[in-house]
Amino acid sequence: MASLSRFSEPWIGAVKSRRQDGNPEFPDYPLSDPQSLISTSCPQSFQTGTGASIYTQSLLPAILTAKNEVILVTCFWAPSSTLTALKETLEELASVRRKRIQNQHAAGPDGDIVTPLRIRICFSSRSFLQKLFHTSSKDGFIYPPSTWTAQLGLPSQGILEAGLINLQVKSLFFLPFSVMHPKFLIVDRQRAWLPSCNVSWEPWLEGCVEMTGDVVSHLMTFYYSVWEAHSSEEPAADAPRRVGMQFTSTPSRPPSPGSLGLTSIKSPASHFAHLGGENAVPTILLPSSHHRNPMFRPLPWHRSPAPPRTPLNCAILRLVEMAESSIYMQTPNLTSVTVVDAVLVALDRGVDVDIVTSKGMMLLEQIVTAGTTTSLCLKSFIKRYRKRQLAQVQRQGTQSSSGSDAAIDLEAQPPQLGSLTISYFHPDPTQKSRGVKEEPVHSHLKLTIVDDQYTVLGSGNMDRASWFTSQELGILFQSTSFVKTIREVVGEALKDRLDPVFDSALC
Template sequence: MSYTSSLVHDFIRRLKHGQPTDNVARHAEIPWFDIDDASDRELLVTHSLPCSFTLGTGASIYTDVLIPALTAARHEVILVTCFWARSATLSALHEALVKLAVHRRALLVDARSRGTAPIPPLRVRICFSSRSLLQKLLHPQSRNGYIYPPSSWQDALGLPDPALLESAAMQLQVKSLFLLPFSVMHPKYVVVDRQRAFIPSCNVSWEPWLEGCVEVTGPVIGGLLSFYSRTWEPECGGAEPPLERENLIEPPVFDVRMAGLALVASAAHRRAALLPESPSPIPTLLLPSSCHRNPHFRPFPWQKDPGPPATPLNVALLALLDGARRSIYVQTPNLTCQPVLRALLSALQRGVDVVIVTSRNLMLLEQLVTAGTTTSWCLRSLLRRFRKLERLMSESLPADMELGHAPLGRLRISYFSPRPNLEMRTQSEPEEGEEPVHSHLKLIMVDEEYTVLGSGNLDRASWYTSQELGILFHSTELASIVGAEVEGVLADRLDLVFDSVVR
């Protein structure tokens, strides 16, 4: 299946032009994908079979989607997240791993008593970047990260007893990777048996935020595994480590829900199938963004604002925004990246309608430290520049119409706002579960045709220092389903700040 999209050609051209050429700079990228190398290019410019899209809080997505998927694994589980903290999510994960271990141990005991072949071991890899401020400050500054000893799993990480896991032939390794000052590994994804992948926006953490998760299969899995190994197992030379599948009896699929795992309900929980009855792979870009230790701050007003690193994710998003013809929908926790703001203003000037949904006062200290500004300040600046364009357009409207210039696009900005407290609702309304208090979903849709999901925020940290992961789908059907699900969740959870049409 070949690509015909001009976006892809523009993406490759920009990436070739912007990538570093010297080996020292390339080695510093974690990870590095060479767009001039055909094999690397095929890992990024690929196809996928999207299966489902889920909205909810982090705990509801983990208990309804991610934990059942990873406990159904027969050979391998890869769980990568940014933040790891004591929470309902971690408690549910602990409970599920214990139930799975007890189930597998019983199968092994039964096989030994019968003298039959045992089930194969289950390879489990848990990777994260941040556990606390102190952990980050004291973290080994090594490309190889830090591997937690089994003696620390229970008390420090909230994981099951190593002896129980060993008795169940569950080969667990836990690793963290963080580089000062701000190089956090921000992606979140789960890969099961190298066949199914889930890309959520949520961490293993306590925050009741609005999150999203997309499930995919197909060729894109190869690129995701390469992204994983280049980051977390560099000793394998950038190739995914071999998955040994001996001639052993396949274990039966374990359904943790049948074993009584408690679900965490959310008032915002929705799940939609993405595959049609006769699915065919859709064009997909896998968009990694390597971490960078130098934030390239420019604290003085006379200093020129540096452009962001030319990572696949940064390059693709700017190409997408620059090529928008009709509409741009942006949902991001924070919006402090100046190149993105300039691209949105340019799109409005071309007559493209822009909708922005973000969070009010989310992680303010982090915004100030990593960007020197906040989302609200950046939005006020965007509005000032937009109103200036409006005045200029109104003063020269007749001349612009004669020259065929497009009018300004419509601009709408809203803050995510949780529903009113339960006590304010009517008594006839049932308890629906935890209500998200902020939006942590990362979503961009352009021209109702392109959809980008993943870990990347539109803030300076994500664009300049953090490692990120995005996935771009080229499908009007997928964009329609995702858009409808998000619209349904946001129907009564938006606080309108500005609408250039309704004033």
């Protein structure tokens, strides 16, 4: 396996060379010290499914194992089967803890001591009015307990406090478009999950990676720098010891939902793979700070501005730049001109590119944040690629007509144009005809694989919103075995769910 330094050294340089515009980044530490984002992780599992299936099959059972702390960060928060299942889970957790407390009192001083459980729920978008009138303070808005049940669909304060659960719910949003888009779950600062899904109702294809290892403390640092920036607690790796929390060295494995009597939602697109988690792999946490200025250039003769040099943006561009053989890119939307331009350069070098996206997904959001749509961008992309194909054919025709192999300097010739395939995701027709509720209608998975060695997962899309305004969080793994598993799982989820848009092999 090639050294990570081939990626990391140019990437660090690109992040550090960012242009200062006078506005502080939020958070700012990844830009001043990108080296601090590099660590290792032990990937435990990867799965696909809908948001409801991933939550009920993995994330909520994991919350039930918590002994000291749960941190749940998402972007969109909406009434849904996911939210109902989350409420049920918290109520069950409070009930179990309440019974343990009662047994503790009955057993006297020798009984099992139940310590307080700290739960933090963070989100960005709940409704149009919530965003319109949201505070611009980086401290965000903390929801009073009186709103938990009626507004947020959560258990009451009384139910939670009976189980010694200390809940806080906070939202952050910055007008006009700056949502906090990351999604992650951390349980007892030992195990972390990065899903692509929100606490929402959409039946979309999602993915989720679970991991342990050093990267969890890096994720904690990111969490504190955004959601508890003014907290008295310290976010360093040994923070649990300093704040009096005791953690086991071996995280508890989540129980199966069925064994708990809780809601278990399944999807035809659900596929799960254990990754072992024994060997640490090079891993880089990749945040993108939010930016309030979308830098729109509405006039067509104006060049598209360069996107902010965030760790995530720079990582994607560096990976595409260093690609030697293949790029696989799965994204809900594709409206970032910067991404399209970079991929075309890779194709010019002979790199094969495979893109999976969605048609007609979040159209209003695309138009508002990008002034265009994925389908329009793909038409332009394909047109530019066809011009390259034509130029290549013309060059080959000129060489053939020269009649002399000696006249051809092979080293001076441009490389063969890489192949390009583009597909739209669609529901499995068989499942759709049966009216299966959790059959995904769009793909919301964000995945980039380069040279079957580097994998990027997380919240970032290849659209203008993710590249210019939203706060995002990605994670990069360098591991060929990890790539192999991801490809197998995603390949199973995409069976009978792809509609070819363009295939250069058929042109």
